[in-house]
Amino acid sequence: MRSLPLLLALAAAPLAAQGPGDASVISGPQYVNYKIGAGADQKTVTQLSIPIAVIVPLTERLTVDVSTAWARSDVSGGGLGGSKINGLTDTQLRANLSMFEGTAIVTLGLNVPTGMYKVPDGQQEAAGQIGSNFLLYPISSMGSGAALTGGVALARSWGEWNVGLGASFRYSSPFDAFQVQDQVLRFEPGSETRLQVGLDRALGDGRITLGATYSAFADDRINKGMPDSTTVASGARLLGQATIYMPRDWGDITLSGWNFYRAKGRQIGAVAPWENIANGNLAIGFQLGDVYVQPSGEARVWMRDGESAGALGTGGIRLRFNALGLSVNPSVTYSIGNLYPANSTTSLDLTGLRATLLLRLR
Amino acid sequence: MARRGAFQMVLFAGLVFSVAGTVRAQGATDAALARLEERVSRSPNSVKALRAVGVKYYELKRYQDAKTALEAARKIDPKDGVSALYLGLANEGLGDVSAAREAYSAYLQVGKNRSVKRTINERLVALSREELKLQAQQAVANEQALRGAQAPGTTVAVLPFRCACADTALRPLERGIAELVVSDLAREPALTVLERDRMQAIADEIRLSQAGQVDAGTATRAGKLVAAGRIVNGQIVAGGGAQLNLAGAVVNTNQGDIVGNPSAQGTIDEIFRTEREFVLSTFAQLGVTVSPEVRRALEERRAPSFQAFLAYSRGLMAEDEGRLDDAVRLFESARTLDPGFGAALQRAQQAAAARSGAQVTGATVQQALGNSSEGQVVQAAQRGSTTDITINTTLTNVVGAVNPTITTTVQNSTGGTTSSSTSPQTRNTTAETTGSDQPAQRVGQLTIVIRKP
Numbered sequence: 102m103r104s105l106p107l108l109l110a111l112a113a114a115p116l117a118a119q120g121p122g123d124a125s126v127i128s129g130p131q132y133v134n135y136k137i138g139a140g141a142d143q144k145t146v147t148q149l150s151i152p153i154a155v156i157v158p159l160t161e162r163l164t165v166d167v168s169t170a171w172a173r174s175d176v177s178g179g180g181l182g183g184s185k186i187n188g189l190t191d192t193q194l195r196a197n198l199s200m201f202e203g204t205a206i207v208t209l210g211l212n213v214p215t216g217m218y219k220v221p222d223g224q225q226e227a228a229g230q231i232g233s234n235f236l237l238y239p240i241s242s243m244g245s246g247a248a249l250t251g252g253v254a255l256a257r258s259w260g261e262w263n264v265g266l267g268a269s270f271r272y273s274s275p276f277d278a279f280q281v282q283d284q285v286l287r288f289e290p291g292s293e294t295r296l297q298v299g300l301d302r303a304l305g306d307g308r309i310t311l312g313a314t315y316s317a318f319a320d321d322r323i324n325k326g327m328p329d330s331t332t333v334a335s336g337a338r339l340l341g342q343a344t345i346y347m348p349r350d351w352g353d354i355t356l357s358g359w360n361f362y363r364a365k366g367r368q369i370g371a372v373a374p375w376e377n378i379a380n381g382n383l384a385i386g387f388q389l390g391d392v393y394v395q396p397s398g399e400a401r402v403w404m405r406d407g408e409s410a411g412a413l414g415t416g417g418i419r420l421r422f423n424a425l426g427l428s429v430n431p432s433v434t435y436s437i438g439n440l441y442p443a444n445s446t447t448s449l450d451l452t453g454l455r456a457t458l459l460l461r462l463r
Numbered sequence: 464m465a466r467r468g469a470f471q472m473v474l475f476a477g478l479v480f481s482v483a484g485t486v487r488a489q490g491a492t493d494a495a496l497a498r499l500e501e502r503v504s505r506s507p508n509s510v511k512a513l514r515a516v517g518v519k520y521y522e523l524k525r526y527q528d529a530k531t532a533l534e535a536a537r538k539i540d541p542k543d544g545v546s547a548l549y550l551g552l553a554n555e556g557l558g559d560v561s562a563a564r565e566a567y568s569a570y571l572q573v574g575k576n577r578s579v580k581r582t583i584n585e586r587l588v589a590l591s592r593e594e595l596k597l598q599a600q601q602a603v604a605n606e607q608a609l610r611g612a613q614a615p616g617t618t619v620a621v622l623p624f625r626c627a628c629a630d631t632a633l634r635p636l637e638r639g640i641a642e643l644v645v646s647d648l649a650r651e652p653a654l655t656v657l658e659r660d661r662m663q664a665i666a667d668e669i670r671l672s673q674a675g676q677v678d679a680g681t682a683t684r685a686g687k688l689v690a691a692g693r694i695v696n697g698q699i700v701a702g703g704g705a706q707l708n709l710a711g712a713v714v715n716t717n718q719g720d721i722v723g724n725p726s727a728q729g730t731i732d733e734i735f736r737t738e739r740e741f742v743l744s745t746f747a748q749l750g751v752t753v754s755p756e757v758r759r760a761l762e763e764r765r766a767p768s769f770q771a772f773l774a775y776s777r778g779l780m781a782e783d784e785g786r787l788d789d790a791v792r793l794f795e796s797a798r799t800l801d802p803g804f805g806a807a808l809q810r811a812q813q814a815a816a817a818r819s820g821a822q823v824t825g826a827t828v829q830q831a832l833g834n835s836s837e838g839q840v841v842q843a844a845q846r847g848s849t850t851d852i853t854i855n856t857t858l859t860n861v862v863g864a865v866n867p868t869i870t871t872t873v874q875n876s877t878g879g880t881t882s883s884s885t886s887p888q889t890r891n892t893t894a895e896t897t898g899s900d901q902p903a904q905r906v907g908q909l910t911i912v913i914r915k916p
Binding site: 127129135137146152154166167168169170190193195197202203204205206208209210225226229230231232233234235236237242245252254255257258263264265266267268269278279288297299305306307308310312314321323333335338340342348350359361366368369371373378380410411440442443445449451459 | 868
C-alpha cells in the first residue's frame with residue numbers, strides 16, 4: 102500500500118505523454134446520506150458512487166470522453182423493508198469534433214447499457230429514489246438502455262459577450278425496465294430534443310455566465326405493441342443558470358444559481374404535477390498556504406403544483422491542493438430542510454450529509 | 464538485493480518518464496509556434512494572430528521577434544491590452560526600459576485587468592528608478608556630445624548637499640535638505656527644477672566613474688549631463704552644538720562659473736526656517752523675484768518634527784542606495800514620529816511599490832492575469848491557438864448542456880464550487896414514470912397490471 106502514491110504518479114505519466122492528446126482522468130467518489138422524517142417512520146437514503154471519466158483529445162480537434170460509475174444506493178426505514186441496488190451504471194461515450202477554428206463543435210454521444218436497467222422488485226424503491234430532482238444524487242439513474250445523441254454547438258463573440266447556441270436530439274431504444282416476479286415491463290423512453298443558449302462576458306476581473314436549456318420529450322411508451330400498451334409523458338424542462346465569478350486580492354467570490362422548471366406531465370395512472378426548484382449558492386475561496394479553501398452556503402426551494410414541496414439549506418467546505426501530480430478536491434456539506442409529501446400540509450424533517458473526494462489526474 | 468533492484472527500476476522509470484515528458488513538452492511548443500506562424504503568414508493583418516505569436520515568442524524568450532509581432536498588432540489595434548502588456552515585457556527582455564515603460568503605460572490606458580494594472584503600476588515605479596540610472600549612464604557615455612550644449616538658465620538642478628557635520632548621524636540630511644530645496648524652488652513657476660532623484664542618479668554615476676569633491680567644475684559637468692543651466696551646490700555646516708548653517712554656490716553651467724553664494728544661518732531646531740532662508744537667498748542669486756504667493760506658501764509650509772525629518776532623510780538615502788525594505792521602514796517611521804508628515808506617507812507608498820515592482824516578472828504578470836479574459840487569450844496563445852479561450856469555455860458549456868454525460872458532472876464538480884450538487888441535467892425516465900423519485904413518498908409502490916389475454 103505504501104507504493105500506491107508512486108504507482109499513481111507513474112500511471113499518470115504515460116497518460117500525460119500522449120503527444121497532442123493530453124489525456125486526463127477524473128474521479129470523484131461521493132457519499133450522500135439523507136434522512137427524511139423522524140422516529141420510527143424515518144427513511145434513510147444513502148448512495149455511494151464512484152464515477153470515472155477519461156478524456157482523450159485524439160487530435161487537436163477531436164476529443165473523446167468515456168465515463169461510467171459504480172454506485173450503491175440503499176433505502177431503509179420509512180415503513181419499508183429496505184431496498185438496495187448496486188452495480189455499474191451505463192457507460193457514456195462522447196466524441197466532440199471542433200470545427201471552424203474552434204467556434205463550433207459537433208457532438209455525438211452513445212449510451213451503452215452496461216448499467217442495471219432491468220430492476221428487480223426489491224430494488225425498485227432504491228432505483229427510483231435516486232432520481233429526485235430536488236435531492237440530486239450524484240448518480241440519478243442506474244441504467245436506461247441504449248441511446249444515441251447527436252448535437253451541434255456554436256459560439257461567437259458579440260461585442261463584449263460570448264454567445265453560444267446548441268441543439269441536440271437523443272434517440273433511446275426500448276429496454277426491459279422493471280421485473281416483477283417473472284413479468285417485465287418494456288419501456289421505450291421518448292426522444293428528447295434539447296436547445297441551449299449560453300452567454301458569458303468579463304465582469305471586471307471576473308466573469309458572468311448565463312445559460313438556459315430547454316428539453317422537450319416525445320411520449321414514453323410502455324409495453325409497446327402489447328395489449329396493455331400505454332404512454333406517459335414527461336413535461337418539458339427549462340433550466341436557467343447564472344454564475345458570477347469575482348476574483349479579489351485575497352481570493353475569490355462565486356455567486357451562482359439555477360432554476361429548474363418541469364411542466365406538467367403524465368405518470369402511470371396519474372398526473373405528474375409541474376414542479377419548480379430554485380437554488381442559490383455563495384462560495385468564498387482563498388488560499389491558505391498551498392491549500393485553496395472554499396466555504397460555501399446554499400439554499401434550495403422546491404414548489405410542486407403551486408404548493409411548497411420542500412426546502413434545503415446547505416453549508417459546506419471544499420479544499421483543493423496538489424499532491425503527487427493529482428489535483429485533490431475533498432469537500433463536505435451538511436444540509437437541513439424539510440419535505441412535504443404530495444397533498445400534505447405536514448412537513449417531514451430532512452437532513453443530509455455529502456462527502457466528496459474529487460481527484461484529477463493529468 | 465531484490466528491493467534494491469526494484470528501487471533502481473523505479474528510478475530508471477522515473478527518469479524515462481521525465482525525459483519523455485520534456486521531449487513531449489518541447490514538441491508541443493514547436494507545434495504550437497508553427498501553427499501560430501502559419502496563421503500569421505495566412506493573415507498577416509490579424510491582430511489575434513500577431514498577438515498570439517508575439518506572446519508565444521515572448522514565452523520562448525525570442526524578445527526581438529515578440530516585439531516585432533506585438534508592435535505590428537498594436538499598430539493595427541492600439542486598444543488591444545494584451546499586445547501592449549506583452550510588448551512591455553518583451554521590451555524589458557531586450558533591456559529597453561523606456562520602450563517598456565511606454566508599452567506598460569499604454570496597457571494602463573487600454574488594459575482590462577485591475578490586478579495586472581496594479582502590478583504594472585508597481586513595475587512602472589521600479590522601472591522609473593532603473594530608467595533614471597540608465598539615463599545617467601547614457602548621459603555620461605555621451606558626455607562629449609553635450610560639451611558645447613547650452614541649457615536655459617531657468618532650468619535648475621540641485622546637487623545632493625554635502626554635510627560638514629561633527630555628528631555623522633546628521634549626514635542623511637544631505638538628501639532631505641536637497642529634496643526640500645528642490646520642492647521649494649519648484650514653487651516658482653518661472654523655473655524648471657529637475658527632480659532630486661534624477662540629479663542623484665547623475666551624482667551617483669559621476670561618483671562611480673570619478674571620485675572627488677563637487678567643485679564648480681564637477682557641478683558644471685553634472686549640469687551639462689542633465690541639461691540644467693544652473694546648478695545649486697549646497698553644504699550643511701554643523702560643527703557641533705546647536706548651530707546648523709546652510710551655504711552654497713549657484714553655478715552657471717554654460718559659463719562654468721559661480722554666479723552667487725546663497726546662505727542661511729540658524730540652529731538645528733530652526734532647520735526648516737534656515738532652509739527657507741536659503742531658498743529665498745537662492746531665488747535672489749538666480750535672479751528670480753519671488754511672488755507674494757510663493758513667499759506666503761513658503762512661510763505657511765508645514766514643518767515636520769526634526770526627528771521625523773531625519774528619519775525621512777535616512778529613508779531617502781536608503782532608497783537612493785536601493786535598500787527599499789529599509790526605505791519603506793524609515794519612511795513609515797517618519798510618518799509614525801509625525802503623523803501629519805504627508806511626504807513621508809507618499810514616499811513610503813512609492814518605495815513599497817518600487818519594492819513590489821522590482822519582483823515583477825513575466826510569470827507574476829501571467830499569474831495576475833489569471834483566468835480573466837486577457838489571461839485566457841494568453842493561455843490560448845501559449846497552446847498555439849488564436850481563438851479566444853473564452854469561446855472554448857462557452858462552447859464547452861453548451862456541449863455539456865446539450866449532450867451531458869457523467870464526464871460533464873464530474874468536470875463541473877472539479878472546477879465549480881462546493882455546491883452540494885450540480886443542477887438537474889438528465890432525467891431518470893422510469894422513476895419519473897412511476898413517481899418513485901419523490902423523496903417524501905412514505906411508500907414506493909409499482910403496480911403492473913397484466914391483462915388476461
